[in-house]
Each structure stands twice: as C-alpha cells, then as structure tokens.
Amino acid sequence: MSEELEAIKKILIRERLARKQAEEIIEKKSLELYNLNQQLLKANHQLEEKILERTKELHEKNLQIKSNEERINLAIESAGLGVWDWNIEKNNLFYSEEIAGLDGYTKDEFLSTFNSFFDIIHPDDHDKTKQGIVAHLKGETKRFTVDIRLLKKSGGYLWVFIAGKVIQRKGNGEATRITGVYQDISYKKQAELDLIEAKEKAEYASQAKADFLSTMSHEIRTPLNGIIGTTNLLLESEPNQEQLKLLNALKFSGKTLIHIINDILDFSKIESGKIKFENEVFHLKELMDSVFSTFQLRAEQKGLELTFKCPAEMPKYLFGDSGKLIIVLNNLIGNAIKFTDSGSVKVLGNFKYPKKDEVIVEFSISDSGIGISKENYKKVFESFSQEGAYINRRYGGTGLGLAITKRFVEIQKGNISVESKVGAGSTFTFSIPYLIPKNISKTKKEIKQTTELLYDLGGAKILLVEDNPMNQMIA
Numbered sequence: 001m002s003e004e005l006e007a008i009k010k011i012l013i014r015e016r017l018a019r020k021q022a023e024e025i026i027e028k029k030s031l032e033l034y035n036l037n038q039q040l041l042k043a044n045h046q047l048e049e050k051i052l053e054r055t056k057e058l059h060e061k062n063l064q065i066k067s068n069e070e071r072i073n074l075a076i077e078s079a080g081l082g083v084w085d086w087n088i089e090k091n092n093l094f095y096s097e098e099i100a101g102l103d104g105y106t107k108d109e110f111l112s113t114f115n116s117f118f119d120i121i122h123p124d125d126h127d128k129t130k131q132g133i134v135a136h137l138k139g140e141t142k143r144f145t146v147d148i149r150l151l152k153k154s155g156g157y158l159w160v161f162i163a164g165k166v167i168q169r170k171g172n173g174e175a176t177r178i179t180g181v182y183q184d185i186s187y188k189k190q191a192e193l194d195l196i197e198a199k200e201k202a203e204y205a206s207q208a209k210a211d212f213l214s215t216m217s218h219e220i221r222t223p224l225n226g227i228i229g230t231t232n233l234l235l236e237s238e239p240n241q242e243q244l245k246l247l248n249a250l251k252f253s254g255k256t257l258i259h260i261i262n263d264i265l266d267f268s269k270i271e272s273g274k275i276k277f278e279n280e281v282f283h284l285k286e287l288m289d290s291v292f293s294t295f296q297l298r299a300e301q302k303g304l305e306l307t308f309k310c311p312a313e314m315p316k317y318l319f320g321d322s323g324k325l326i327i328v329l330n331n332l333i334g335n336a337i338k339f340t341d342s343g344s345v346k347v348l349g350n351f352k353y354p355k356k357d358e359v360i361v362e363f364s365i366s367d368s369g370i371g372i373s374k375e376n377y378k379k380v381f382e383s384f385s386q387e388g389a390y391i392n393r394r395y396g397g398t399g400l401g402l403a404i405t406k407r408f409v410e411i412q413k414g415n416i417s418v419e420s421k422v423g424a425g426s427t428f429t430f431s432i433p434y435l436i437p438k439n440i441s442k443t444k445k446e447i448k449q450t451t452e453l454l455y456d457l458g459g460a461k462i463l464l465v466e467d468n469p470m471n472q473m474i475a
C-alpha cells in the first residue's frame with residue numbers, strides 16, 4: 001500500500017511539474033503572441049499612416065497637375081494658340097476648339113484627318129509644309145515650324161504659324177505621333193507686308209533721288225564744261241589786265257562748281273550703290289608726284305609749305321583703284337590747304353607688309369590750320385556736315401568731301417581717322433590694303449607698251465563725235 005501511495009505521489013508530482021511547465025510555456029507563448037500582436041498593430045498603424053500620407057501626396061499632385069493644366073490652358077488661350085495632335089498611324093488629327101474657330105469653322109465641320117486638313121492649305125504653301133514635316137519626321141530638325149495660309153470658311157486666307165514636335169516613335173525610329181500648337185499671325189504678317197512695302201517705297205524714293213542727282217549733275221556738268229572751255233579760249237586770246245582778272249575769277253568759279261558737281265555725283269553713286277572700283281596696276285610714285293604737283297601752286301599762293309615724304313623703300317607698283325586713291329588724297333590735301341592760313345601741310349607715306357603680296361599703304365596729312373574740336377571728329381565724316389556755319393561762310397564747301405573719302409576708303413577695306421586740336425592743326429590718317437602685282441617686270445613691260453602705244457599716235461587723225469553745240473565749238 002505504501003508502495004502504491006508512493007507511486008501515486010510520484011505521478012502527482014510529475015503531473016504538477018508537467019502542468020507547471022505547460023503553464024509556463026502557455027504564459028511564454030501568450031507573451032510572444034501578445035508581442036507579435038502589438039508589432040502587427042504597430043505595422044498596421046504605420047501602413048495606414050503611409051497610405052494616408054500617399055493619398056495626401058497623390059491628391060496634392062493631382063491638384064498640381066490640374067493647376068498646371070489650367071495654367072497651360074490659360075497661357076494657350078491668352079496667346080491665341082490652338083493645340084493639335086496627329087496620330088500618324090491612325091491618321092487621326094485631334095485639335096482644340098480654337099483651331100476650328102480661327103478659320104470660322106465649327107469643331108464638327110473641321111477636318112479630322114491630316115489629308116483633309118492639307119486641302120485647306122494655300123497651294124503655294126503645300127511644298128514648304130510637306131518639306132518641313134518630312135524633315136522633322138526624319139529627325140533632321142528639332143521641331144517643325146511653318147508660316148502658312150489656311151482657307152477660311154468665309155473665303156480668303158488666314159496666315160497661321162504652326163509648330164510641332166514628334167512625341168512618339170516606334171522601336172525602329174518611325175514617328176507615330178506628333179503634337180504642337182497653332183496661332184493666328186495675320187496681324188504680324190500684315191505688319192511684315194506693310195514693312196516690306198514701306199521699304200520698297202523708301203528704296204524707290206531713294207533711287208529716284210539718286211537718279212535725279214545723277215542726271216542733274218550730268219546736265220549741269222555739260223554747260224559748265226562749256227563755260228570753263230570758253231573761258232580758257234578767251235584767256236588765250238590776249239585779254240587786257242582787267243579782262244584777265246575777270247576771266248580768272250570766272251574760271252575759278254567754274255572749277256569750284258565742277259568740283260561740287262563731281263562730289264554730288266560721287267556721293268549719289270555711293271548712296272545708290274553704283275560706285276565701281278577699277279582694278280589696275282599703277283605706279284605709286286608717279287601717282288603721288290602728279291597729286292603733289294596739283295597742289296604745289298595752290299600752297300605757294302597761300303604761302304604754305306607743302307611737303308611729301310615717303311620711305312625710300314616703297315612699293316613701285318600696286319594693284320587697285322588708282323582713281324579712288326587720287327580722289328582721297330585730293331580731298332584730304334585740298335582740305336588741309338583750304339583750312340590752313342599759315343604754316344605747313346605735310347604728307348607722310350608709310351608701308352606695312354602683312355603678307356608677301358600685300359601692302360597696307362598709309363598716308364597721314366597734317367596741317368597747322370584751324371583744327372577740329374574733338375566732339376566733331378565723327379561729325380565731319382558725315383554727309384553735308386561742316387564744323388559750323390561760320391566755316392561755310394568763310395571757306396565755302398558742301399560738306400561732302402570727307403563723307404565720300406571715308407566711304408571710298410572703307411569700301412576698299414581701309415580705315416580713316418582724325419586727330420586734331422582747335423587752333424593747332426589736324427592730322428587725317430588713312431590706310432588702304434593693296435595687292436602687289438606678282439610679275440613686276442612683266443607689268444612694267446605692259447605699262448611701257450601701252451605708253452609707247454599712246455605716244456605712237458603722233459600724226460594720227462582723230463574723229464571726235466559731240467552732240468552739244470557748245471562743246472563742238474570748244475573742241
């Protein structure tokens with residue numbers, strides 16, 4: 001019995017132990033479960049928060065998109081733009097209301113395939129539209145833009161600007177969708193056309209003015225040459241002292257007038273772009289000597305010292321327009337003498353060689369005359385401008401000489417400038433690039449041959465044809 005009791009006791013102890021263990025396990029597992037549950041709740045909470053956050057973000061994004069869309073629509077509307085979208089594969093052309101409206105069509109009447117849209121484009125604009133689109137579809141241009149005329153429902157054409165860009169391509173690069181904007185530019189086009197018309201009118205008026213000046217100069221020159229020629233004939237007919245004085249005055253006035261007329265003619269030619277430049281080989285020293293001798297007498301008469309200085313090493317022959325160089329030198333030396341009452345006029349030559357066959361010829365003409373104020377440096381090179389009214393009263397002139405000189409120098413890719421001080425004289429400096437003729441010995445020979453040919457004319461009879469009776473008499 002005690003053995004049985006002992007056994008039952010042991011069983012009870014084991015059971016109690018087992019229960020305790022089981023209770024401990026249950027407690028542990030419950031705790032784990034509780035913890036898991038807590039974690040799950042926390043995760044769930046976090047997820048809900050994230051969803052809320054995301055929903056808010058999405059809502060804000062949607063609002064942003066909507067306001068952007070509204071802004072774009074407003075911008076498009078205020079710019080008077082229409083939007084179009086062409087699905088190339090389906091040949092379906094979408095357009096906003098404005099496009100149809102611009103041409104006076106309703107949306108239903110407007111054309112929804114590209115081909116039918118093409119039919120209302122002005123025939124003269126077909127080619128440029130096709131070329132523009134094809135080039136863009138091929139990827140040759142960043143965007144497609146074109147100004148074309150579209151047929152309005154009410155008749156007549158409307159100028160429009162169309163711009164577009166491919167926004168979809170297949171894997172092989174083939175464009176499948178192109179979209180863009182469209183704008184009524186009739187006002188702009190009309191303004192452009194008005195501008196072109198105004199420009200043409202202005203050009204016509206300017207041409208008419210130049211033609212008038214040129215014709216008048218020619219017309220005045222002919223009788224003037226007659227007056228100078230007749231004066232020369234009278235000067236040769238042994239006039240008495242009084243007559244000689246009057247005839248010289250007549251000759252001087254005639255020559256001054258011819259000079260003015262020549263200036264006007266040159267100026268009108270420059271203005272109308274009709275000035276021509278001759279390219280020929282010329283002997284520089286001979287040219288300078290002839291210019292110098294022209295002015296020597298005039299300088300002597302005014303009691304001025306006139307000097308011409310050039311470095312010993314200077315190019316003999318140049319290739320360019322000798323006539324224009326003479327005019328430039330004449331104008332500058334003529335002015336220097338004219339505006340100098342005492343002292344000297346010095347002409348200095350200088351030569352630079354930027355290349356083997358090129359020389360930059362620079363001349364500076366300095367005088368000890370009345371000078372020019374610094375603020376008038378630029379002004380004196382403008383046409384019809386003189387330093388002041390008193391200059392014209394005292395020295396005469398047209399104010400064209402320097403304008404012509406500057407243009408002649410600049411058209412030949414040269415430069416001209418002035419340095420001066422009122423009462424202390426002026427220095428005008430200009431430079432012009434010339435080519436040095438390649439085969440100088442051959443050139444010399446050619447020049448010699450032409451000169452010989454000219455001298456060979458001795459004894460020859462000359463037939464002079466002249467329709468002007470005055471000129472016939474003088475000739």
Ligand code: ADP
Nearest residue numbers: 335336339371380386387397398399400401402
């Ligand atoms: P013009 O001599 O017929 O008046 P130019 O165009 O040759 O016309 O000269 C414009 C003006 O520039 C002259 O009226 C004069 O005021 C000024 N000018 C030109 N050369 C000189 C000079 N060497 N000294 C002082 N003033 C000059």
